[in-house]
Amino acid sequence: MSGSDERLLATLRDFFTPGRPDRLGVAVSGGGDSTALLCLLASWRSDGGPEIAAVTVDHGLRPEAADEARAVADLCARLGVGHAICRWAGWDGRGNLPDQARRARQRLIADWALARGIGAVALAHTRDDQAETVLLRLARGSGVDGLSAMAPWRNAHGIDWVRPLLGTPRQDLRDYLTRHGIGWAEDPTNEDERHDRVRMRKALAGLAPLGLTAVRLAETAGHMARARAALDTVTAGLARDACRIEAGDVLIARAAFERAPEEIQLRLLAHAIRWVTSAEYRPRFAPLSEARAALAADRRRALAGALLSATRRVIRVTREYRAVASLAVGPGEVWDRRWRVLGPAVENAEVRALGPDGLRMLADPRASGLPHATLIASPAVWSGARLLAAPVAAGGSEWRAEPIFDAESFVQALFAH
Numbered sequence: 001m002s003g004s005d006e007r008l009l010a011t012l013r014d015f016f017t018p019g020r021p022d023r024l025g026v027a028v029s030g031g032g033d034s035t036a037l038l039c040l041l042a043s044w045r046s047d048g049g050p051e052i053a054a055v056t057v058d059h060g061l062r063p064e065a066a067d068e069a070r071a072v073a074d075l076c077a078r079l080g081v082g083h084a085i086c087r088w089a090g091w092d093g094r095g096n097l098p099d100q101a102r103r104a105r106q107r108l109i110a111d112w113a114l115a116r117g118i119g120a121v122a123l124a125h126t127r128d129d130q131a132e133t134v135l136l137r138l139a140r141g142s143g144v145d146g147l148s149a150m151a152p153w154r155n156a157h158g159i160d161w162v163r164p165l166l167g168t169p170r171q172d173l174r175d176y177l178t179r180h181g182i183g184w185a186e187d188p189t190n191e192d193e194r195h196d197r198v199r200m201r202k203a204l205a206g207l208a209p210l211g212l213t214a215v216r217l218a219e220t221a222g223h224m225a226r227a228r229a230a231l232d233t234v235t236a237g238l239a240r241d242a243c244r245i246e247a248g249d250v251l252i253a254r255a256a257f258e259r260a261p262e263e264i265q266l267r268l269l270a271h272a273i274r275w276v277t278s279a280e281y282r283p284r285f286a287p288l289s290e291a292r293a294a295l296a297a298d299r300r301r302a303l304a305g306a307l308l309s310a311t312r313r314v315i316r317v318t319r320e321y322r323a324v325a326s327l328a329v330g331p332g333e334v335w336d337r338r339w340r341v342l343g344p345a346v347e348n349a350e351v352r353a354l355g356p357d358g359l360r361m362l363a364d365p366r367a368s369g370l371p372h373a374t375l376i377a378s379p380a381v382w383s384g385a386r387l388l389a390a391p392v393a394a395g396g397s398e399w400r401a402e403p404i405f406d407a408e409s410f411v412q413a414l415f416a417h
């Protein structure tokens with residue numbers, strides 16, 4: 001084994017120390033990076049590394065894809081590594097194809113791992129991928145979170161995704177394969193200049209003589225990741241000390257909020273909005289910053305499906321009625337990803353927002369003490385235009401609204417990065 005091979009193996013060992021899993025999944029596209037990761041993990045396995053199993057997703061989008069997946073299967077057979085091919089046949093011809101393909105791939109790989117009791121899957125992103133990501137994020141005006149680029153570890157879809165090669169140059173992996181006479185597939189989209197990432201890769205070559213190298217950009221990502229973790233910790237502290245959950249709303253003690261630095265205020269608001277709306281992404285900076293200024297001036301703002309309002313003592317982040325006005329599910333089903341309304345079997349019963357009409361039908365609309373905005377966005381049971389129950393707004397019926405959300409998760413999610 002050459003010294004270069006030894007260094008690559010040491011990278012893997014260091015990455016997984018402490019906490020080396022007994023079994024590890026590896027996602028292999030058949031490209032150079034993931035083929036090298038597969039071979040390195042197989043080599044480590046025979047020297048004390050974890051058991052491994054490999055998976056390839058055939059998106060069925062390029063004619064060569066099936067052959068490439070078979071080539072990975074052949075290589076795995078030679079290495080004595082179990083391998084599965086998952087096929088994606090889900091594209092409906094609409095939407096952003098690369099994005100849909102990536103999401104489908106993640107779900108397929110996670111399902112593959114979960115079905116085998118594999119808790120962690122390794123991806124082969126390299127230092128060059130990291131540097132390209134930083135450049136792409138710079139071009140979008142990202143802040144600390146965006147510039148921290150890809151995390152070496154993250155949990156999603158019920159499994160851990162790990163990137164042990166984030167500090168390794170792509171060329172080192174290609175050299176490794178060449179040294180060992182192992183071939184790989186070149187994905188033609190990696191040369192297609194219609195992709196921003198490809199143009200960034202080419203631009204990097206021109207920027208390197210100015211000192212803007214992949215090494216430097218990856219270092220920036222590392223600094224930003226540490227800063228991000230610190231900011232998240234402070235935000236979580238504020239969430240723990242100054243926030244409570246009421247009927248699914250986030251209530252923030254205003255004095256404590258206003259004492260916090262602007263960056264922490266923005267992070268807490270973004271987190272509260274995401275939590276209340278179950279959104280995948282945080283709101284964009286400009287409208288978020290504008291909403292913060294509006295609150296400081298005692299004005300309300302609707303943002304990304306949430307309604308933000310302030311009284312003298314409390315900032316309240318509520319689900320916006322307009323965002324849920326057209327949602328309808330059967331009793332017992334999840335409504336707005338947040339509530340499940342349960343009650344007696346009634347034909348034609350439907351769960352919809354209470355809305356202003358429903359609120360007017362209540363005998364005592366003020367009984368719960370909750371604000372108007374919270375009440376109209378709360379789940380209610382309807383039969384056509386007839387209100388059967390409003391379990392959040394008014395008790396005393398056979399119907400109850402079970403929160404799907406967990407109030408504890410509001411603080412805990414901030415520690416999850």
Ligand SMILES: Nc1ncnc2c1ncn2[C@@H]1O[C@H](COP(=O)(O)OP(=O)(O)OP(=O)(O)O)[C@@H](O)[C@H]1O
Nearest residue numbers: 027028029030031032033034055056057123124125
């Ligand atoms: N079709 C696929 N099947 C399984 N894993 C994949 C697939 N595509 C990508 N991956 C995994 O995700 C990682 C990142 O994907 P990305 O699209 O950036 O890589 P890639 O261009 O396919 O390159 P490579 O295989 O050389 O890493 C890959 O390194 C690999 O671990």
